[in-house]
Amino acid sequence: MNGGKVTSASVPPSPRSPRSQAEILQSANLKPFSFSVLKAATRNFRPDSVLGEGGFGSVFKGWIDEQSLAAAKPGTGTVIAVKRLNHEGIQGHQEWLAEINYLGQLNHPNLVKLIGYCLEDDHRLLVYEFMPRGSLENHLFRRSSYFQPLSWNLRIKVALGAAKGLAYLHSPEAKVIYRDFKSSNILIDSNYNAKLSDFGLAKDGPADGQSHVSTRVMGTHGYAAPEYMATGHLTARSDIYSFGVVLLELLTGRRCIDKSRPSGEQILVVFVKPFLASKRKILHIMDPRIDGQYSSSVATRAALLAMKCLMKEPKHRPTADELVKSLEQIQELQKASEIVRNEPVHKDDDNKVVSYPRPAGSTSGGV
Numbered sequence: 036m037n038g039g040k041v042t043s044a045s046v047p048p049s050p051r052s053p054r055s056q057a058e059i060l061q062s063a064n065l066k067p068f069s070f071s072v073l074k075a076a077t078r079n080f081r082p083d084s085v086l087g088e089g090g091f092g093s094v095f096k097g098w099i100d101e102q103s104l105a106a107a108k109p110g111t112g113t114v115i116a117v118k119r120l121n122h123e124g125i126q127g128h129q130e131w132l133a134e135i136n137y138l139g140q141l142n143h144p145n146l147v148k149l150i151g152y153c154l155e156d157d158h159r160l161l162v163y164e165f166m167p168r169g170s171l172e173n174h175l176f177r178r179s180s181y182f183q184p185l186s187w188n189l190r191i192k193v194a195l196g197a198a199k200g201l202a203y204l205h206s207p208e209a210k211v212i213y214r215d216f217k218s219s220n221i222l223i224d225s226n227y228n229a230k231l232s233d234f235g236l237a238k239d240g241p242a243d244g245q246s247h248v249s250t251r252v253m254g255t256h257g258y259a260a261p262e263y264m265a266t267g268h269l270t271a272r273s274d275i276y277s278f279g280v281v282l283l284e285l286l287t288g289r290r291c292i293d294k295s296r297p298s299g300e301q302i303l304v305v306f307v308k309p310f311l312a313s314k315r316k317i318l319h320i321m322d323p324r325i326d327g328q329y330s331s332s333v334a335t336r337a338a339l340l341a342m343k344c345l346m347k348e349p350k351h352r353p354t355a356d357e358l359v360k361s362l363e364q365i366q367e368l369q370k371a372s373e374i375v376r377n378e379p380v381h382k383d384d385d386n387k388v389v390s391y392p393r394p395a396g397s398t399s400g401g402v
Contacts, residue, residue, distance in 0.1 A: 056132060065139050066104060066151035070158045073097065073117050075106035080119060087170065087219075092120045092127075096165065104151075114165035115150065120158075130235030131159045137234040141209055145200030147222055147232040166230065168223035171197075171281070175218060176290055187328035189227050190285045191337070191369060195362040196229030197221050201278060202355035204231075205271045212238045212248065212269055216277035217258045217291075218284055238269060257291035257302070262349060272349035278358060279344025283307055286338055288322030304345060311342045330372040336365050 060067075076097035077084055086094040095117045098107040107113075120127050131152075138149035153160040168174070171193055174185045185193070197216075204211040214236040222232045236253050248269045260276035263269055280291050283303055289296075291303045300306045310316040317338045318331055340361050346352050353361065 054136075059132060059136050059139070060152070060154070065135065065149060066162075068104065068151050068153045068160070068162055070153050070155045070160070072099070072104070072106050073153055073160055073162065076115065077117050078109070080117075086116055092118050094118045114167075116163040116165045118161040118163065120160065128159060131161065133236070134161055134234045137211060141204070141211070143200060143203040144228065145196050145203065145230055147230040163232070166222035166232075167225045168227065170219050171221040171223060171229070171285075172217075172219040174223065175284055175288060184288070184322075184324040185285075187325045188369065190325070191362065191366050192227055193221065193223060193229040194282055194285055194337075195359065195366060197231060197281070198278065198355060198358040198362055200229065200231040201274055202359050205274070205355045212271055213274050213277075214238055214253065214269065215255060215258075216274050216281065217255050218281050221281070260349070261347065270349060271355070272352045275344050275352040275355065275358070276349075278355075279341045279352075280304060282337065282341040282344065286322065286334070286341065287320050288324055311338055329369065330376075333365055333369045333372060336361075336368065340365070 074080065076099050077095040078097075080093075080095050084096045086096050088094070097115045097117050098109055098112045099105065099115055100107045100112045120131050134149065135152055138146065142148075147166065148164040149161060150164060151162040153162070169182070171185075173182050201213060201216065203209060204213050213231065213234070215233060216231070220231060220233045222230050224230065238248055258277040258280045260273040263273045263276075280303065283289075284291060287303065287307065289300075289303050289306075293301055293303070307320050310320045314331070314335045317335050320338075321329070321334055340353075340358070344352055344358070
């Protein structure tokens with residue numbers, strides 16, 4: 036995550052005026068934890084309990100007693116994820132506060148749940164629900180026996196869950212621009228429900244009558260919208276562009292920037308553009324690990340949706356609500372294609388096989 040400053044601002048529906056740290060901590064529906072409890076819960080922040088490392092700290096696995104909130108023995112009580120802030124001045128503190136400001140008040144099944152925080156001396160920590168399947172990034176790009184390649188159906192499910200989380204953030208109720216939508220910030224629970232995490236860079240959406248928020252350029256290279264990178268003008272459609280990049284990662288199994296690939300293939304958005312223009316060519320860029328799991332018509336719909344998200348002109352990109360509708364339709368199409376594919380072979384009275392017409396567009400793409 037690139038450096039920069041995030042100002043803490045109020046979360047709707049409260050009036051939009053900057054709030055003090057005390058007000059933010061008071062109004063958030065969160066539990067305060069002592070440093071000693073979190074130190075014990077994570078077994079002194081043991082290196083083997085590290086779940087991940089992000090822009091402003093490391094995340095550790097820990098255990099607490101749900102009732103008393105005291106530290107518990109590993110394998111007992113409730114599993115938590117504890118993010119410990121690097122001791123780095125004002126920017127880290129602002130991101131810590133922004134996270135509490137947003138996640139302390141926003142509540143949705145597709146946002147990760149923030150349980151509490153610790154602010155003691157120079158220690159700043161955040162306590163989250165534990166997400167047992169880790170990040171989407173790990174499932175797509177980590178080559179290990181622990182992370183199996185996600186099936187096509189689960190990829191659609193994760194994309195839909197993430198889109199619902201984004202639609203909630205963009206809704207009139209929340210009016211938040213996420214600003215750091217990427218595969219490492221999409222966490223997955225035991226049932227493969229996607230939840231957005233890491234709100235250190237989130238911003239309030241534009242005030243009434245304003246078209247955008249002007250801000251210092253931050254976010255993550257490769258995912259950030261070109262107009263935002265060029266001008267610092269932030270809108271909800273900036274998040275949609277980033278969604279399009281993640282959708283491409285889901286379709287292709289390739290990282291948005293991969294310096295290990297040949298020069299023409301290092302930037303995913305640039306590499307796939309020529310393929311997205313033709314329905315036949317789209318199938319050439321699909322992740323080979325999910326070959327045979329999708330119909331070409333469904334894959335094409337998903338690729339065209341990614342293309343719309345990546346439109347140069349922000350107003351031509353879909354809204355998050357439209358994303359949700361499109362992905363729901365893609366999910367239904369996929370189910371329908373599987374029903375047709377799994378139908379038993381029918382025979383007539385003379386015991387001859389009767390062939391049934393296949394659904395349109397299912398002759399290629401591994402069906």
